[in-house]
Amino acid sequence: MRAFGTAILLLASFGIPACAAEPDWPAVERHAMDLFRRYVRIQSVNPPADTRETAKLLQAEFAKAGLEPKLYEAGSAIHTNLVVRLPGRDRTAKPLLLLNHMDVVPVDPKQWKEAPFGAEEKDGFIWGRGTLDMKSLAIQQLTALILLKQLGITPPRDIVFLSTCDEESDGVYGAGWMIANHWDELNPEYVLDEGGIGSKDLYADGKTVFGVSVGDKQVFWLKVRATGTSGHASQPIPNNANDILLRAIEKAREFPASSKTNPIVQTMKDSIGTFAQNKFMNAIQQNTISLTTLRSGVGDPPKVNVIPSIAEATLDCRLLPGQNAEEFLSEIKARVNDSRVTFERLSSPSDPGPSRTDTPLYQAVRAAILKEHPDATVMPLIIPYGTDTQKFRKRGVVGYGIAPMIIDAATLATMHSDSEHIPVEEFRAGLHIYFDVLRSQF
Numbered sequence: 001m002r003a004f005g006t007a008i009l010l011l012a013s014f015g016i017p018a019c020a021a022e023p024d025w026p027a028v029e030r031h032a033m034d035l036f037r038r039y040v041r042i043q044s045v046n047p048p049a050d051t052r053e054t055a056k057l058l059q060a061e062f063a064k065a066g067l068e069p070k071l072y073e074a075g076s077a078i079h080t081n082l083v084v085r086l087p088g089r090d091r092t093a094k095p096l097l098l099l100n101h102m103d104v105v106p107v108d109p110k111q112w113k114e115a116p117f118g119a120e121e122k123d124g125f126i127w128g129r130g131t132l133d134m135k136s137l138a139i140q141q142l143t144a145l146i147l148l149k150q151l152g153i154t155p156p157r158d159i160v161f162l163s164t165c166d167e168e169s170d171g172v173y174g175a176g177w178m179i180a181n182h183w184d185e186l187n188p189e190y191v192l193d194e195g196g197i198g199s200k201d202l203y204a205d206g207k208t209v210f211g212v213s214v215g216d217k218q219v220f221w222l223k224v225r226a227t228g229t230s231g232h233a234s235q236p237i238p239n240n241a242n243d244i245l246l247r248a249i250e251k252a253r254e255f256p257a258s259s260k261t262n263p264i265v266q267t268m269k270d271s272i273g274t275f276a277q278n279k280f281m282n283a284i285q286q287n288t289i290s291l292t293t294l295r296s297g298v299g300d301p302p303k304v305n306v307i308p309s310i311a312e313a314t315l316d317c318r319l320l321p322g323q324n325a326e327e328f329l330s331e332i333k334a335r336v337n338d339s340r341v342t343f344e345r346l347s348s349p350s351d352p353g354p355s356r357t358d359t360p361l362y363q364a365v366r367a368a369i370l371k372e373h374p375d376a377t378v379m380p381l382i383i384p385y386g387t388d389t390q391k392f393r394k395r396g397v398v399g400y401g402i403a404p405m406i407i408d409a410a411t412l413a414t415m416h417s418d419s420e421h422i423p424v425e426e427f428r429a430g431l432h433i434y435f436d437v438l439r440s441q442f
């Protein structure tokens with residue numbers, strides 16, 4: 001009796017009449033927004049990536065809906081991951097995995113005008129760390145999954161929801177740990193994660209475009225070291241390690257014109273025509289190199305009148321899917337062509353290649369977006385940063401990244417900044433889109 005009473009109450013709290021096929025959207029939206037704000041208020045900052053409280057909040061929400069979430073402590077009790085499964089019609093089919101992370105990057109409270117963990121509503125936005133990255137999307141995923149359960153909609157295959165603890169530090173205890181230790185619980189056909197988004201100005205000026213990420217650029221870090229001759233700075237010499245390093249970096253960053261366009265970039269061009277001019281679109285069209293550190297000098301603090309014999313720099317290179325890292329490095333070495341300069345690999349990328357788009361899930365995502373935004377273009381996308389999806393692509397899983405919201409480039413740039421915020425209306429629209437995806441045949 002008690003269970004029955006609880007179920008009725010919860011159906012009411014989610015706004016679902018007992019026999020309806022459609023949710024009571026105003027009630028669902030209110031509940032989801034309230035949950036989202038409570039989620040943002042939990043300070044799951046990484047480091048240390050203590051996700052016990054966030055996991056508890058999500059666990060309680062799933063349990064109230066009659067699902068059975070499981071918590072996993074990875075390494076230590078603070079690193080908590082959460083898994084919950086909704087059975088589908090075909091139990092032999094591999095599941096769809098809804099992937100999200102509970103951790104957020106740190107804040108400098110002095111720089112924030114709003115309370116960084118206040119989740120205040122102001123000017124049509126919710127303000128706070130994690131509103132964009134990615135507590136909003138996690139609540140959209142959770143809400144859609146719970147709606148299926150509440151409405152008695154059985155998906156074509158199992159849906160597994162995974163919230164991880166440390167995506168912001170490369171997923172060592174989160175996605176990486178779950179893959180290494182509990183692969184049998186996951187083993188998905190598809191992953192839906194963060195990555196792509198909708199925008200009216202990010203991809204092409206004045207066009208509503210949703211980019212569904214199908215591949216992450218490869219992270220390739222290099223240390224460059226120049227060796228020269230030390231001496232008294234009063235008498236300049238050609239063999240100054242600093243000069244050698246600067247010339248080498250300049251040469252390294254001279255990009256040869258690429259002979260062929262990346263196929264995903266070509267598909268994007270075919271879809272939307274002229275790209276918008278911004279750093280995001282620049283980064284996803286080509287391999288890039290950012291000079292991130294410079295280190296040289298003798299003494300601490302380094303002496304101004306001493307020419308050092310060693311100078312070092314690090315380069316954060318991001319390679320397009322399909323680009324071979326060793327070939328990229330050989331090209332740089334050939335351009336630099338200086339025996340006094342050495343390159344050390346600080347990371348070794350392995351490229352799983354982009355995910356294909358000829359899948360029922362991609363079609364379901366596209367159809368759900370177009371239902372809400374009939375004038376939109378939906379296209380595949382490469383993203384310049386890394387996500388946990390890449391760990392699954394390396395295991396042969398088809399992975400897409402999409403937050404189903406229209407966010408302008410300026411708002412998107414507040415991610416990880418001291419004014420992170422999200423439009424209330426888009427959070428609401430995303431709830432509808434995600435629900436439509438999950439009730440499709442994928």
Ligand SMILES: [Zn+2]
Pocket residue numbers: 101133134167194
């Ligand atoms: Zn994220």
